[in-house]
Amino acid sequence: MKIQWTSKASSDLxxxxxxxxPVAPEAAARVVQQLAHAPDRLLDYPRIGEKLEAYEPREIRRIIVGNYEMRYEIAAGTIFMLRLWHCRENRNFESEQ
Structure with missing residues (x-):
């Protein structure tokens, strides 16, 4: 398997x-770096994230990294990073695909 970031997920970072x-440059760099590397563990355990049944037949899952939710899809031997956001944000995933 390999990891591929979608343009939307990259834009989220x-x-x-x-x-x-602007508020905390060192913290911003640290959080972004942590989130950018978080999907690496999916290479060994791609199905570790909670499966989101609402998107079947697609295999869309989510993991929580700190205070951030990351959604990804497993398809054709690739892990596609779809979106990420702070858990306090009000997001509607369906309208953003």
């Missing part, structure tokens, strides 16, 4: 850094 950076 940029958005997060832009939001936190």
């Amino acid at each position: 940029v958005r997060l850094h832009e939001h936190l950076g």
Whole structure:
């Protein structure tokens, strides 16, 4: 398996850094780096995340990293990182795919 970030997930990392950076630049860099590397553990355990039944037949799952939710899809031998956000954000995943 390999990990591939979608453009939306990559944009989420940029958005997060832009939001936190002006207030706490070191913390912003640390959080973004932690989130960027979090999916690496999925290479060994791709199904460790909670499966989101609402998206069947697609295999979309989520993991929580600190205060952030990361959603991903397993398809064709690839783990696609779909989106990520702070758990306090009000997000509607269906409208953002």
